[in-house]
Amino acid sequence: MSTSSDTVTYDVIVIGAGPVGENVADRARAAGLTTAIVESELVGGDCSYWACVPSKALLRPAAALEAARSVGGAREAVARPRPDAAAVLARRDGFVSDWKDDGQVSWLESAGIELVRGHGRLAGPRRVDVTTPDGATRPMAARHAVAVCTGSAAVVPGLPGVEEARPWTPREATGAREVPGRLAVVGGGVVGAEMAAAWSALGSRVTLLMRGERPLPRMEPFAGDLVAEGLAARGVDVRPGASVTALRRPSPEGPVTLALEDGSELEADEVLFATGRRPRTADLGLETVGLESGSWLEVDDSLRVRGVAGGWLYCAGDVNRRALLTHQGKYQARIAGAAIAARARGEAATETPWGPYSATADHAAVPQVVFTEPEVASVGLTAEAAEGAGLRVRAVDYDLGSVSGAALFADGYRGRARMVVDEDRGRLVGATFVGPQAGELLHAATIAVVGEVALERLWHAVPSFPTVSEIWLRLLETYRG
Numbered sequence: 001m002s003t004s005s006d007t008v009t010y011d012v013i014v015i016g017a018g019p020v021g022e023n024v025a026d027r028a029r030a031a032g033l034t035t036a037i038v039e040s041e042l043v044g045g046d047c048s049y050w051a052c053v054p055s056k057a058l059l060r061p062a063a064a065l066e067a068a069r070s071v072g073g074a075r076e077a078v079a080r081p082r083p084d085a086a087a088v089l090a091r092r093d094g095f096v097s098d099w100k101d102d103g104q105v106s107w108l109e110s111a112g113i114e115l116v117r118g119h120g121r122l123a124g125p126r127r128v129d130v131t132t133p134d135g136a137t138r139p140m141a142a143r144h145a146v147a148v149c150t151g152s153a154a155v156v157p158g159l160p161g162v163e164e165a166r167p168w169t170p171r172e173a174t175g176a177r178e179v180p181g182r183l184a185v186v187g188g189g190v191v192g193a194e195m196a197a198a199w200s201a202l203g204s205r206v207t208l209l210m211r212g213e214r215p216l217p218r219m220e221p222f223a224g225d226l227v228a229e230g231l232a233a234r235g236v237d238v239r240p241g242a243s244v245t246a247l248r249r250p251s252p253e254g255p256v257t258l259a260l261e262d263g264s265e266l267e268a269d270e271v272l273f274a275t276g277r278r279p280r281t282a283d284l285g286l287e288t289v290g291l292e293s294g295s296w297l298e299v300d301d302s303l304r305v306r307g308v309a310g311g312w313l314y315c316a317g318d319v320n321r322r323a324l325l326t327h328q329g330k331y332q333a334r335i336a337g338a339a340i341a342a343r344a345r346g347e348a349a350t351e352t353p354w355g356p357y358s359a360t361a362d363h364a365a366v367p368q369v370v371f372t373e374p375e376v377a378s379v380g381l382t383a384e385a386a387e388g389a390g391l392r393v394r395a396v397d398y399d400l401g402s403v404s405g406a407a408l409f410a411d412g413y414r415g416r417a418r419m420v421v422d423e424d425r426g427r428l429v430g431a432t433f434v435g436p437q438a439g440e441l442l443h444a445a446t447i448a449v450v451g452e453v454a455l456e457r458l459w460h461a462v463p464s465f466p467t468v469s470e471i472w473l474r475l476l477e478t479y480r481g
């Protein structure tokens with residue numbers, strides 16, 4: 001770090017201390033570069049306080065209870081029908097450290113990364129101005145790179161009455177301190193499905209409104225169908241083809257009424273809009289470096305923002321729209337950090353596919369687990385997407401519940417698995433597993449896709465008896481005929 005007039009210069013400046021920004025900073029610092037990170041809210045970002053961590057903390061107790069209830073012998077020992085809501089909310093509060101970031105700040109200190117609290121904005125090439133909490137401007141400069149890791153924010157459609165309705169966004173849905181009597185969830189994506197599951201398990205009467213035929217429209221259709229069935233079996237009123245046209249909440253203390261496109265109305269105590277994300281780039285000074293304010297940032301495979309002369313601007317995580325997932329953003333962070341460090345040493349850091357400076361997996365193998373009951377776990381392409389990409393594919397399906405490990409795992413285990421095979425190369429390009437705790441089956445598929453393992457070789461990867469992993473053997477047997 002060095003000072004010229006009042007501008008402080010670092011090798012690398014990261015804007016946004018979510019999980020992704022923290023990892024870019026960590027990789028840069030580990031490579032010996034002086035590094036500062038700018039954060040306007042809590043160090044740890046949305047993921048730690050208003051997204052992944054609290055949502056999974058809300059979902060896990062019901063899943064654990066359900067796991068016990070699904071095994072005869074254990075079932076008889078479980079007395080109550082649903083989790084204790086107060087205890088679940090208290091456990092969630094523990095996981096988000098009561099929305100305090102002291103732990104993450106200590107980690108930054110121990111890693112030798114300087115934290116600058118405030119709102120960061122680009123101020124021309126390699127320059128960042130931070131408006132600090134006391135309203136002062138702190139000018140900073142970067143010798144090698146600036147990384148934008150500012151994440152995304154919820155989109156709430158501008159429907160008539162929406163402001164008066166004071167809807168929940170995912171922040172309120174993961175942070176609420178009371179269980180609403182009736183909750184309307186708008187949007188059948190991942191947030192909508194998970195939050196419908198979480199709050200109905202805690203005792204809310206939930207209605208899930210979605211425009212399409214089924215939840216999780218970007219996944220294999222059977223996944224959305226099984227999740228809809230699972231939600232309905234747990235008391236959620238799942239309504240496909242439903243669109244909200246207006247809202248009203250005449251009294252702040254009273255219920256909210258949703259007008260639906262078919263002319264009907266729905267009354268609820270709270271309404272959650274789980275209707276997607278926008279980039280947090282509206283007040284980021286993008287225009288000072290020739291980029292459009294408010295836009296998603298397009299990057300190359302080493303995470304350098306396209307169209308910026310000198311190649312000093314990087315961008316990782318939600319804000320580049322490649323994959324809005326914590327683990328994938330952290331992977332991008334590791335790649336970006338390595339590329340920044342290599343280029344600072346004067347090396348080319350060529351973006352060879354699957355090399356150390358290329359986030360190739362973003363195109364081929366993004367894993368995702370949706371923590372509903374049943375869980376959905378997927379990686380790579382769906383059959384439809386693979387066909388759309390011009391591959392000659394074969395989809396191989398198998399009933400997950402008929403694997404002996406599954407029957408031992410849970411009585412009446414219901415689930416399904418699909419592998420998508422590129423017939424010309426004899427390689428797996430995608431896989432989806434739906435069932436209780438299906439998420440734990442996923443990493444083997446991710447390795448097979450990333451490693452481009454030939455199906456002939458996979459035949460020699462023997463799953464243990466009696467585990468649910470025997471699904472691999474059944475899928476391969478079905479494929480071989």
Ligand SMILES: Cc1cc2nc3c(=O)[nH]c(=O)nc-3n(C[C@H](O)[C@H](O)[C@H](O)COP(=O)(O)OP(=O)(O)OC[C@H]3O[C@@H](n4cnc5c(N)ncnc54)[C@H](O)[C@@H]3O)c2cc1C
Pocket residue numbers: 015016017018019020021038039040041042043044045046047048050051052053055056118119120121149150151152170174191280283284316317318319323324325326327328329
């Ligand atoms: C309800 C919900 C549940 C989710 N569950 C999962 C899950 O289970 N698994 C999963 O992989 N993903 C999940 N996601 C997605 C995950 O939360 C995001 O992919 C992840 O948070 C992205 O990390 P990020 O670092 O890019 O952004 P963020 O976590 O949003 O962090 C960005 C940080 O930048 C800061 N910032 C923004 N602008 C500025 C500025 N100008 N100056 C200074 N600081 C700034 C913000 O305050 C924030 O701290 C979930 C999302 C939601 C909404």
Ligand SMILES: NC(=O)c1ccc[n+]([C@@H]2O[C@H](COP(=O)([O-])OP(=O)(O)OC[C@H]3O[C@@H](n4cnc5c(N)ncnc54)[C@H](O)[C@@H]3O)[C@@H](O)[C@H]2O)c1
Pocket residue numbers: 157186187188189190191192194209210211217243244274275276277324325368369370371
């Ligand atoms: N477990 C996980 O991995 C996890 C959990 C939650 C969120 N996430 C990530 O966070 C991101 C955001 O999730 P999300 O569910 O908010 O977004 P999403 O884009 O996955 O889903 C939003 C849904 O809302 C619908 N929609 C949009 N406008 C609407 C309107 N006016 N009325 C009704 N429906 C409308 C869309 O058609 C879409 O199906 C996703 O990319 C997801 O991958 C991941």
